[in-house]
Amino acid sequence: MLTFDDFFLLHKPFADAVAAQLPLPATIDLYALAADGTMQTLYEHSLGPCRPVPEKIHALTQPWISEGQLVFPFPLESGEMAVAVVCGIDPPFLRKMSVSWLRETREILLDHFAAIRLSCTDPETELHNRRASIFFLQGVQEDQGGFFFLINTVFCRRTAAGNLQKLKETADLLHALGRGQYFSFGYGVFGLYLPFPARKNALKTARNLQHQLRREGMSKVQIGFARIVPVQQSNDQECLARYWRALAVAEERGPFGMCDIDAIDARHPHPFQMNDCTLQEQGKQQWRRLRQFTLALITLQPSCELTESWIETANKGVAGAGGTAIAGTGQVLLIFPDHPRESITKSIEVVLDDIRKRFGGESFHAGVAFWPCLDFTKSDVLGNCLKAQRHAAFLGPGSVVYFDHLSLNISGDYFFDEGDYRAALREYRRGLRLQPGDVNLTNSLGVTLVECNQLRGAVSCFQDALEQEPDNYMALVNLGRVRQTLGHSNRALACFERAFAVHAEERTAGQELFLPLARLYTEFGRHAEAITVLEHWMRCAGSDQEFRLFRLLGLCLLESGRPEEAMQACQKALRLFPQDSVSLSILGLLYVEQGQGTEVGLSLCAKALSLDNFNPDHWYRLARAYWYIGRYGEALDACKHCLHLHRHHAAAVVQLGMVHQAMGRMKQAKKYFAQAMSLKEYTASLADRVRGQLDQF
CATH class of the missing domain: 3.30.70.270 (Reverse transcriptase/Diguanylate cyclase domain)
Structure with missing residues (x-):
């Protein structure tokens, strides 16, 4: 069914479709009906939340004539109402239009709108595509404000199917991260329109998107943006040229570069150049x-x-x-x-x-x-x-x-916020030449090196900062994150634990500490400690909007034998991000193990795999669910799928041993239990499970 975004973004081709069905030339405008029945421009309506109209208005489907204007109503699934208003036709001619002809014309328009929508939708991500973005930008009005972003995301999957799956996952995640109209350009490039009037809001949004996508494992997130302006009869290439130029500059600035092309073209907003x-x-x-x-x-x-x-x-x-x-x-x-x-x-x-x-x-x-x-x-x-x-x-x-060096720290921060990391590096290094060893400059230099993927240089900076201030919060957190990226999990955990011990009760502590610390505790099977960290995070402002918090809490509660609380946590995560495959997989296993509905639980596990079948944990949880209900052959297949994706998955090896044990193959079961004990991922909780199984021999 058509949505409000279809009418807002495809205003131009929809209006052309209406004009093509009329017997005389006319002016066509699209509007949204407010709750009181008054008409709002689509742009004004887009600025606020979804506002459904009363059922009496939403039930209207018959076109009508009002004040010399012909109105075609289009009720939307969201409860909103879009209308096409035809002006400029002679009133006596309007009165001659039959009710049946108007009804048929409306049905024809619905078919045309659906065809236009289909041609402007990316089949993989179900977002509006590049063609839709061109229609939207060509239809921008003088009074319409906001910014258009191009976001280049790079992720590595071993197969083409895996890349397509990750593309869909990223599209779903973008919707969960914030409101706005998103587009898919293919190959991991996304478009985004936001109606922000202020540039600082656009910069803040771009920085937040980079941060959130990076936490999902993206190796590159480059963003170019510019303020939208009305265009005069431009072709497709000219319409998007400014935004592609912005993205090209962002790509030159590093793997997490960012660029506002208007600032580069105008130069005047640059605060360190004389205008006089x-x-x-x-x-x-x-x-x-x-x-x-x-x-x-x-x-x-x-x-x-x-x-x-x-x-x-x-x-x-x-x-x-x-x-x-x-x-x-x-x-x-x-x-x-x-x-x-x-x-x-x-x-x-x-x-x-x-x-x-x-x-x-x-x-x-x-x-x-x-x-x-x-x-x-x-x-x-x-x-x-x-x-x-x-x-x-x-x-x-x-x-x-x-x-002095503080002036250079401030100018470096300006360039960093603008996404110009090379200029920021230059300023921070100059500052350190004026004031060697300054902790703030050293930390800022390290953070910028991380943005440029120069991780070993960043480690040296954070270590230098900690030599002078051993409890410096940002240096500890940043060093932990870099060591985690480099695969040094134990050393990363030590940094996060030190930061948590010293700063957990301070306002400076936030998700940049709690999330990686809880993840590492979970990775090491220390679920009780992870829950302590997550519960501390839950007391912080804004944590109720963090789906990752509730997803991870659900997993830890599951492994700690607290299934009812685990289900509640997963359900909260899914309310925030309905396409979260991890929460779906955990909730499915919980439904099976707690007798809440075997078929429902298995269907949730299957849905998780349909969203991301390259996640070995999803296959492990499916195997565990099949084992619980005695479907050992399917459990065996799911274990093999998991180990094909991650051959050292200790929990899956243990589960494989449990499946063989249930099938009466004791020798093979002992073999897999022994194999699990030799793996790096073998945790204390897995050891308890193995001991429980061995006691049954």
């Missing part, structure tokens, strides 16, 4: 031949008016240090040649004191930088003044900052 070119050129004339100089850039509030007499006063104030004052648009640049630092500082304070007297103590912020400094050129010094000003902005109005 005249002031910059006048300054260059002054410092061009100097071997050493200091610049002080003062930015005033718009209400402050600089007069020629004040500039003369400022020049007198800096004359003692050989300085010069140049006025620009809302800015003053002070230039000092090679002079003692103390005299320069005094001269700057003289000018700032005069500004405080004339305009108030909070009327400015100032940044001071010098040359030579590190590997900066003379032309870079004004940019360093702007970095110091950004630093001053954090301290509040009326602040002055001398360019």
Whole structure:
């Protein structure tokens, strides 16, 4: 059945389909009916949650004529109502249209809409496809705001079928991560439209998507985006060109690169470039031949008016240090040649004191930088003044900052947030040259190296930070995550445990610690400790929206012999993410083992495998369910499937031994129990299960 998103995204071809069925030229607009029966534009309706109309309105299917307009109603499965409004047809001609013709035309339109929807849907992911995105972008109106994202995801499966399955899984996960209209471009590339008016919200969303998809094992998540704008008769390639350019820049920035192409094209939002070119050129004339100089850039509030007499006063104030004052648009640049630092500082304070007297103590912020400094050129010094000003902005109005390692930390953070990791690395490394061993810079450098997949370099950074602050929360968590990625599970666990012991009760602690710690405890069979961590996480704000929390809690409760609570946890996870194959698999096993319905339980296990049959745990749980109900042949096959995908799956080897034991093959059962004991994944809980089986021999 048609959805609201179909009408919103395919507005243009739907309107064309209506026009093609009319005997006369007309203007067609699509609207959504509000609960009170008034019409809203599709864009306005998309900004809020789903708002069903009353049943009386939703039951309408017969077209009607109102105020000289022909209205075709289209009730939607969600309880909402979309309408096509035809304007510009002569009223006497409208009145001649028969009821039966209008009814037949509506049925024809439904068939056309369904055909258009089918041609604009990706069969693998069931999302709207590239063609739909082009229709949507070509139909953008002047009053329509928001951003369009292209998301490139890279995952590794051994077979083509596995890649297709992962593609569908990713599409389902994207819907669970947040609202918005998603598109599938194929080959792991997705589109997303969000109606955010502010760029900071778009950046925050892109960063959150990267973080969440990375937690699902993606080796690359690159995002390019731009603000949507109306296009004039563009072809298909031109319509998407800006967004593909943004994605290309993001790919150049690293495996988790990000790019807003508007910021690159406009350049003005870049906070470390002078917009006042005249002031910059006048300054260059002054410092061009100097071997050493200091610049002080003062930015005033718009209400402050600089007069020629004040500039003369400022020049007198800096004359003692050989300085010069140049006025620009809302800015003053002070230039000092090679002079003692103390005299320069005094001269700057003289000018700032005069500004405080004339305009108030909070009327400015100032940044001071010098040359030579590190590997900066003379032309870079004004940019360093702007970095110091950004630093001053954090301290509040009326602040002055001398360019230092903290200024570089702040500018590095800016580039990091923009997804320009190479620029961020450059700033952090420069900061460490000014202040070797700074913990914040060292940690930031390590995080950026992780984003660039330079994991061993990141480990060195986090270790350096911990040498100075052994209990530094972010260094411990980041080092643990990198060691986990490198396969050093025991050393990763030690980092997470230390962070949890010291910081668990602090507000800084969050899912970046609780989730990997609980996962490692689960991996080592330490389910009681995992439950303690997860229950602690449940007391944190926002945890009720984390499907991974309840999924993992369900698994640990199952293995701890608390089935009723495990079922509740899995059901919570599935309410948040209905396509979560792991929760479906666990819940299916619980239904079988707790006598809640064998067929229902097996069907849930089968559904989990239909979503992801490359997950060996799903096959293991299916084998365990078959063993429980005495279907040993099918249990044997499921165990073999699991071990084909992961030959060292200790729980599956134990289960295989239990199946052979149930079939009376004691020799083979002992063989598999002995084999399980030699595996790395053999945990204390599995040992208890094996001892229980051996007692029956």
